[in-house]
Amino acid sequence: MTTVAVKPATMAQALTRAMRDAMADDPTVHVMGEDVGTLGGVFRVTDGLAKEFGEDRCTDTPLAEAGILGTAVGMAMYGLRPVVEMQFDAFAYPAFEQLISHVARMRNRTRGKMPLPITVRVPYGGGIGGVEHHSDSSEAYYMATPGLHVVAPATVADAYGLLRAAIASDDPVVFLEPKRLYWSKDSWNPEDPQTVEPIGRAVVRRSGRSATLITYGPSVPVCLEAAEAAREEGWDLEVVDLRSLVPFDDETVAASVRRTGRAVVVHESGGFGGPGGEIAARVTERCFHHLEAPVLRVAGFDIPYPPPMLERHHLPGVDRILDAVGRLQWEAES
Amino acid sequence: MTTVAVKPATMAQALTRAMRDAMADDPTVHVMGEDVGTLGGVFRVTDGLAKEFGEDRCTDTPLAEAGILGTAVGMAMYGLRPVVEMQFDAFAYPAFEQLISHVARMRNRTRGKMPLPITVRVPYGGGIGGVEHHSDSSEAYYMATPGLHVVAPATVADAYGLLRAAIASDDPVVFLEPKRLYWSKDSWNPEDPQTVEPIGRAVVRRSGRSATLITYGPSVPVCLEAAEAAREEGWDLEVVDLRSLVPFDDETVAASVRRTGRAVVVHESGGFGGPGGEIAARVTERCFHHLEAPVLRVAGFDIPYPPPMLERHHLPGVDRILDAVGRLQWEAES
Amino acid sequence: MTVMEQRGAYRPSPPPAWQPRMDPAPLLPDAEPYRVLGTEAAAKADPGLLRRLYAGLVRGRRYNAQATALTKQGRLAVYPSSTGQEACEIAAALALEERDWLFPSYRDTLAAVARGVDPVAALTLLRGDWHTGYDPHEHRVAPLCTPLATQLPHAVGLAHAARLKGDDVVALAMVGDGGTSEGDFHEALNFAAVWQAPVVFLVQNNGFAISVPLAKQTAAPSLAHKAVGYGMPGRLVDGNDAAAVHEVLSDAVRHARAGGGPTLIEAITYRIDAHTNADDATRYRGDSEVDTWRGHDPIALLEHELTERGLLDEAGKQAARDAAEAMAADLRERMNQDPALDPMDLFTHVYAEPTPQLREQRDQLQAELDAESEGPHR
Amino acid sequence: MTVMEQRGAYRPSPPPAWQPRMDPAPLLPDAEPYRVLGTEAAAKADPGLLRRLYAGLVRGRRYNAQATALTKQGRLAVYPSSTGQEACEIAAALALEERDWLFPSYRDTLAAVARGVDPVAALTLLRGDWHTGYDPHEHRVAPLCTPLATQLPHAVGLAHAARLKGDDVVALAMVGDGGTSEGDFHEALNFAAVWQAPVVFLVQNNGFAISVPLAKQTAAPSLAHKAVGYGMPGRLVDGNDAAAVHEVLSDAVRHARAGGGPTLIEAITYRIDAHTNADDATRYRGDSEVDTWRGHDPIALLEHELTERGLLDEAGKQAARDAAEAMAADLRERMNQDPALDPMDLFTHVYAEPTPQLREQRDQLQAELDAESEGPHR
């Protein structure tokens, strides 16, 4: 193998590469969805796959999400590993019954006899100026569904590593791709891709001593930015990137919060009934006596995703995160 | 009007009566769903409505939940007030897209011009020995969806009062009917029904000083039982029945927890990503300095709803609640 | 410049065609359901097949009766009987090769059993023991499916996958008249036709979805007429005529196996019992309707044919009944034993590996069970 | 006792019928799309109507061009152009009475505008200003619908409600070829037929769902053939022939209004532009296909007819163009003004009354905005 210089790639490219490599390694991997073939997907994430592997391996399906996921279930029953693309977050909803009542439950229903190794890729979240239904953060629905893994990469390397892991997993994985990070770039050697990441391990993206920001997906870069800005205020913030909501890495998260004594959960999804409640509750259960302040949450408002011209008011940004950090009862320290 | 003695009625009867009275008062109220007409519903909750009001007011629809809810949207657009029955919790999933993308959002989308006064009745929860798909607790999905009200009665009188309020509401309401309380009885005068309950007010079902059990729907009677049993252990438990998850009555809940200093959230829905996380997090945010212990949760396991022969192991019962109360760090008090 | 000049010369021709012109006639079902028994076609029917069907029907009816009895004895939580529909159930199973797959709905226990699934294992779901009692791969029978029509896309996907692999496997998917109204029915048939997947859809039209009669379910000339809208053939068959159902299904299976694509078959039948033991059918249908259908009983139809042709005598009937009784006795006996369930299984198969969260919960339940078995209840 | 004796006498008759026998022939579409322009039927077309259609088409095309230009200037976030499909858009609007309702998809801005919706208001969604810019009740135009086919059951419900109220209102629902694959399409058509709701379904078959060609979407003889499976008439029409589309729609609207129930209409057409300005159509189709369709241009077809019949001269064309230009100028001007959005509106219409939680969040945002406007950014 020739050595190739490390060069910048986008998250979209890393995802494409992950599918490509998985398809090359394993003939049972099939990509399917709306416009994934000839067009290469509306975000071009499946670009080139139909050409390289043929239309039977990367298939433009009829336009019906329940049908796509439902036929993927049957394909998985016969030993294939379908990778399904839902064109946008809100367009996964028609497939909800198949996801909840079958994909999540088939292994359990059959006492392990019929696992469904299906990856459901969902471009998700806002910040791209999309019109209605193109910016939903739907992870709360998936988190609340036992039997699914729920993964969201925040870096180019993780996009590759976690998607490989998702496809290799014998369990169904809802793979949430932060739309607005599709074009984020990172130095990453496509010829020597990271080893596959095990699903379920959070990572400390930035170490700090004052408080922990717990986050994932599109909010990770925002939190890192906030952590930089916080230095001015004298706060040294730790940033934990969960990488997967299910399984949840209690260990890494609790260890961080025990160290810092304060935490803010940050996500784009609506606050009420969103992932933050679960995260705050379980951190509190585990770290109560280490906490100097209640775990706070910075989330999207409890409103339908707003139109593009107003989305900046909705999305958790650096200021809102710093405000929350400021409310972590610092006076208690002195 | 003649005076009629207060007599016991079941929750199912109270619900029927609520629809009947609403239909009599308001000709725009229409009941629709699978088997709601001739049969009176598989739980007989719509019994007699088709006979009294005709098949156009209480309609057996074709068997298609998205179609039922989708046509209800159109009916509401034309000024009707549809009351939709989903036959069982899991059979509401096919209607998910209509619920999330339209029912919950139409008012907001049209800036108030096109409200959708739709009540979606969902017989929900377990404990009735139902086979797969007949015992789901799906409230986490609805809670995480701005634009919906989410209501769950626990008493016969509330079943009447809250369903009247739901039907009268100009907003869509997901009305969760605890299946296993359908046949619970209470003294209740059907001729002089309670006034309509405003949606959004929790109620203290039992006062106590030691700790607060925060619960709703099918878990309310279990918590009351647990509170009785707790007296033996020397605990005087307060039980708060939320009645609605959205809107959430922070005031009543926080007031109780500030008084008692300890809380356990109890529900049948799975724990991870379930309502309890949200509730525990918001209580902690509001009552941190009053808390002697972290808010704990007693919930269903994070598994697909188990088969009837195993459901008793899954459902939060008195023992599991008392165990959690026991873990509320009582030693800290002395 | 006029718009015309901009856009090119005027052509008073039809628009370019999107679809190749296709005559819909071959896709349309006949006006009358296809029948064999009591018609001239019966003479051509294979005696061995008729006898196998007969044995299956008698056994199937006995199974339905026994299962219903078990619900009354509290040994079975619920049972959706297929009494009156045995011809569809048995013919469906017999029309398939061993390598084929069956996708049954909750009502199709008989078809599963006729495929080889153990009669007790087939009742596991309905007994409340576990969600599926058999290994789907063993007899190539998917789990009995409760959410209506959701099994149909599974059948399409499996058939498609088999075809991609080069295996000549056919999938047969069963659904009721009510289930045809669900979106999944539509999507499944469309995918099947577009992919030319080797799948056969069998709609048992028993006239009711619980209490809702067909007239409130569809306004179509027949359910089989839906086929043309997907570009597949639709066939209408007398669902109580086992020989006819078997023939139509076998043709469709052969057609699919040969690469001809999917077929939609509507079998006209009737459920003699209530929807399930928990249902009260008198609320929505009259005795006279039931009586009419009793007069078109699938077993009687077949028995008459066999008797007329001298293929069945009293001894043959007795043998079929004895076999059915033996099956029922075995079913009764085994169902009277309480299944041994391990509560810890609740956590075993949620994922390939339990999450840390599930491990904690497992330990919690184990501790509770240990405490329970040690001391007296609190 | 034999099973036969138990179950009643053998009757070698067909099974009792569930559906009344119905001849499917009248429900089937003709093999060739219906055309008026360039055929003998054109002579009978009402000159006034043809002129109104012409004005609408010219204006519509100009609107599409202007809106597309606005995306390039960053004044519009996205625009799904209907260039090439104007005949369907305008005829749909003109076939309805004022009291009727239109249920457009995201591509049907033109139809909404032709119904009377303010051209700028119709773009509110696509501009990213708010999700819907007009009061649906004002012109009886439902919000432009993005999730495919989900507007179809809405149309059915509204039509059904109107009928129950005794109002002779018809609902016209528009959907694309791709949208017909969704379950909601199926459920909506079935409900409409069972309820005999006064609704007309117009499928604009432009041969593509973004990049996916019709052959990957359906194997049916035509999309209009789906109608028979619901028991409603299916009609096929040249979607670029405004006179034909108008006639077929008007017939269906009349039929629905008279209590005859729903109709499914498939209009064969083509989208000349890419799916939206963000799409690259060269990835999935060739220039020659586009050219073929340019040769079957809806404006050219109509212009020729009008000219031949002496109903349109250069002055008439100029007048249509001038009117279109005026509309475009106005659109341009008004779209060049930034809309005034109030962030506090985020909370106003989530519920009739904001929940306590939303009131808190509103106050939080207000405080942030106040701080922002007071001091410098952090």
Ligand SMILES: Cc1ncc(C[n+]2csc(CCOP(=O)(O)OP(=O)(O)O)c2C)c(N)n1
């Ligand atoms: C998605 C879904 N909705 C509702 C139900 C509840 N349900 C169970 S059986 C049934 C009627 C089904 O009728 P049909 O399809 O004709 O089959 P049959 O029972 O007659 O065999 C209904 C409504 C379900 N199982 N799944």
Ligand SMILES: Cc1ncc(C[n+]2csc(CCOP(=O)(O)OP(=O)(O)O)c2C)c(N)n1
């Ligand atoms: C439920 C749903 N799935 C996917 C999409 C994304 N999407 C938008 S337009 C489109 C293609 C629609 O094709 P067609 O119905 O033929 O209409 P056309 O765009 O050709 O007018 C797709 C897949 C969507 N809007 N809704």
Ligand SMILES: [Mg+2]
């Ligand atoms: Mg039926």
Ligand SMILES: [Mg+2]
């Ligand atoms: Mg199209």
